[in-house]
Amino acid sequence: MAEPQPVISLRGATASLGARTVLRGLDLTVDRGEVVALLGSNGSGKSTTIRTVIGQVPLSGGELELFGTPFPRFRDWRRIGYVPQRSTAAAGVPATVREVVSSGRLARTKLRPLGRADKAAVGRALEVVGLTHRAKDSVNALSGGQHQRVLIARALAAEPDLLIMDEPIAGVDLTGQDVLADALREQVSRGTSVLLVLHELGPFAPLIDRAVLLREGRVELVANPDRLHDLACHPHDTPGAAVAAAIQTGLSVSETDPGTHV
Numbered sequence: 001m002a003e004p005q006p007v008i009s010l011r012g013a014t015a016s017l018g019a020r021t022v023l024r025g026l027d028l029t030v031d032r033g034e035v036v037a038l039l040g041s042n043g044s045g046k047s048t049t050i051r052t053v054i055g056q057v058p059l060s061g062g063e064l065e066l067f068g069t070p071f072p073r074f075r076d077w078r079r080i081g082y083v084p085q086r087s088t089a090a091a092g093v094p095a096t097v098r099e100v101v102s103s104g105r106l107a108r109t110k111l112r113p114l115g116r117a118d119k120a121a122v123g124r125a126l127e128v129v130g131l132t133h134r135a136k137d138s139v140n141a142l143s144g145g146q147h148q149r150v151l152i153a154r155a156l157a158a159e160p161d162l163l164i165m166d167e168p169i170a171g172v173d174l175t176g177q178d179v180l181a182d183a184l185r186e187q188v189s190r191g192t193s194v195l196l197v198l199h200e201l202g203p204f205a206p207l208i209d210r211a212v213l214l215r216e217g218r219v220e221l222v223a224n225p226d227r228l229h230d231l232a233c234h235p236h237d238t239p240g241a242a243v244a245a246a247i248q249t250g251l252s253v254s255e256t257d258p259g260t261h262v
């Protein structure tokens, strides 16, 4: 049987922000059911990569396919859930936690009132991020980490086939990180593919199939699960020490050890 198409296929991607070339020939594939972490130092191009995939930043060169469809022809956006880099769920608009999470169903309901399946999906999303008890509260009354959970629940409520998250655990305390890792595990067990930007693998480490380390808009290193495991367990085994540090911290290899060549 033929392998299913990758959910994301980015080949030779180049992209600029203003006058600055940010992606410089980047290749990235996420296969169906895979969890891929994008790592790299500040400014290495992680967010730009993600924003390219969701069409917020146009490619100046290279090719992008989503679910096997060339990007210009892709329309099936309801299959993709996106959690942007840390932002508030409220933006000054008074809305309850349930209302914001329910908005994640809009692409599916096409503005019709929520049906039973929609409400169940919203309830499940609230439950997996541990916010059921806050459902009726205004999002303005939440902490930053709780906002982050609301945004993740909103993406989960859409029951996406592909979940894209930019630093989902930034500013979330350790307990909250564990809750989110459990939420992700649950989602992955349902077959969802995931691309996420992380600065540290933290509690997500066991869920990651591949870690892709970016540097200056290119892929510097791809680590598979075995290598990730070895590097995490034996970070001082040379020659992987600098790479392990990079994977654990998200810094680029040259920053952790200028002498290391990968």
Ligand SMILES: Nc1ncnc2c1ncn2[C@@H]1O[C@H](COP(=O)(O)OP(=O)(O)OP(=O)(O)O)[C@@H](O)[C@H]1O
Pocket: 017, 018, 019, 020, 022, 040, 041, 042, 043, 044, 045, 046, 047, 048, 049
């Ligand atoms: N609007 C913009 N105009 C010009 N350059 C930009 C703009 N936004 C970002 N950049 C630059 O693009 C580069 C890549 O930024 P990007 O946000 O993709 O990095 P990142 O790896 O996600 O970083 P971080 O870890 O800090 O979130 C950086 O050098 C940044 O300064």
